Amino acid sequence: MKYKSSMKHKSNKENKKSTMDKTELNFSVIAKQYSGEDEAYKFLESIRWENGITCPHCKSKGADFIEANDGIRKTRTGKITNRRIWRCHTCKKQFSVLVGTIFEGTKIPLSKWLFAIHELVACKNGISSCELGRKLGITQKSAWFMAQRIRSVMEHNSFEKKFSGEVEVDETYIGGKEKNKHASKKTANTQGRSVKTKTPVLSVIERNGKIYSQTLETVSSRNIKAILNDRVSKEAILNTDTFSAYNTVGREYGKHNVIDHGRGEYVRGNAHTNNAEGYFSQLKRSLSGTFHHVTNKHLDRYLAEFDYRYNTRKETDGKRMIDTIRKSVGKKLSYKDLIQ
Numbered sequence: 001m002k003y004k005s006s007m008k009h010k011s012n013k014e015n016k017k018s019t020m021d022k023t024e025l026n027f028s029v030i031a032k033q034y035s036g037e038d039e040a041y042k043f044l045e046s047i048r049w050e051n052g053i054t055c056p057h058c059k060s061k062g063a064d065f066i067e068a069n070d071g072i073r074k075t076r077t078g079k080i081t082n083r084r085i086w087r088c089h090t091c092k093k094q095f096s097v098l099v100g101t102i103f104e105g106t107k108i109p110l111s112k113w114l115f116a117i118h119e120l121v122a123c124k125n126g127i128s129s130c131e132l133g134r135k136l137g138i139t140q141k142s143a144w145f146m147a148q149r150i151r152s153v154m155e156h157n158s159f160e161k162k163f164s165g166e167v168e169v170d171e172t173y174i175g176g177k178e179k180n181k182h183a184s185k186k187t188a189n190t191q192g193r194s195v196k197t198k199t200p201v202l203s204v205i206e207r208n209g210k211i212y213s214q215t216l217e218t219v220s221s222r223n224i225k226a227i228l229n230d231r232v233s234k235e236a237i238l239n240t241d242t243f244s245a246y247n248t249v250g251r252e253y254g255k256h257n258v259i260d261h262g263r264g265e266y267v268r269g270n271a272h273t274n275n276a277e278g279y280f281s282q283l284k285r286s287l288s289g290t291f292h293h294v295t296n297k298h299l300d301r302y303l304a305e306f307d308y309r310y311n312t313r314k315e316t317d318g319k320r321m322i323d324t325i326r327k328s329v330g331k332k333l334s335y336k337d338l339i340q
């Protein structure tokens, strides 16, 4: 291996150049500019290290690019790889831009990851692992694993700003419709709010703002209260339907508007849950059309994906993609984590 120290400065300049116009990214730009592994690596480097290369092992700045012998880099097992490798000035360890990201240890080319991220941020109804696999020329199983890793980046965190102003809270139930099932498969009393065959989902929406959704074990005032405590500021005005689980918790907030759907009431001035209902209908349409079998244990990740697209709806696809890549640093997820 030869070490070339002059690459450090050059590469920073290169990085600046390639951060330009990234918000204009779309499928054809990615296909044209980043379908080569070298370009895909440089692209990721330019996002992750926009303020200079930082060693993922010791966090110190400065590294040399390691040129491959005769331009060909091989792994320990002798396989040719396009990985761009750096050597830290301080701890002398080697690393690529993939270390410590959701891409670490992947056998799938980075260029395919970029496509996959684009599809997940840009497809309004989501994309099934079958379709993603077909588009990328990989197996459905690999595509599923990629998508799950990308979804993990989209998950909410507890540092998000609490919702204020007009806030809508509503629940829905995801799962098979009892009336479509064969009589022998039907469970008694499962239509409506029963959770025997369906998974309840609670969504909280700040009007003209963001959404937070999660599955509930049971729809109880206690569970709803815990979520609202975490996510909604006490001055907010809550808008809900007449479901009794909202009654007690509603008193803790600035105001509680209750809409009586049972009596045909849907909007009363500012009081309504139309945004939540619109969100649920799109979610259900997408889940039944695109994802035929979303098991309950994975539903929270799908909700995170749908919430993420909703919460970034005012951004361009390119900007969302860059932000998603930026967030992928420091998010590792093993296959074991995923299937648990």
Ligand SMILES: [Zn+2]
Binding pocket: 055, 056, 057, 058, 059, 060, 088, 089, 090, 091, 092, 093
């Ligand atoms: Zn280091």
